[in-house]
Amino acid sequence: MRAGTLTDLVSLQEPGEVQDEIGQPIPGFVEVATEWASIRYLSGIEAIRSDAPASIAKASIQIRKRAGITAAMRVVAADGVVFQIKSVLPDMQHRDRTNLACEVVS
Secondary structure (H helix, E strand, C coil), X not given: CXXXXXXXXXXXXXXEEEECCCCCEEEEEEEEEEEEEXXXXXXXXXXXXXXXXXXXXXXXXXXXXXXXXXXXXXXXXXXXXXXXXXXXXXXXXXXXXXXXXXXXXX
């Protein structure tokens, strides 16, 4: 994999307990790793849900091959955009990559 194609710094996070301001454990997300990635937006739709407009953006995030990634995890881009992983797809053509099918969390 050419390093020049991975231009976006992202954080892989998994559900876990974090501490609030006074040190009490609360549910949240814990950073697992920081990776260079390639983020490509595939589509976006606008819909009406519960009488309020909602938008859904789908993205494909490609990273170097890494074990242990699940659909329960999320990806946070350096600009603060949060992506919920919907599916983890191995790249069968290039075995050194992992593709993450994601939706933007709004």
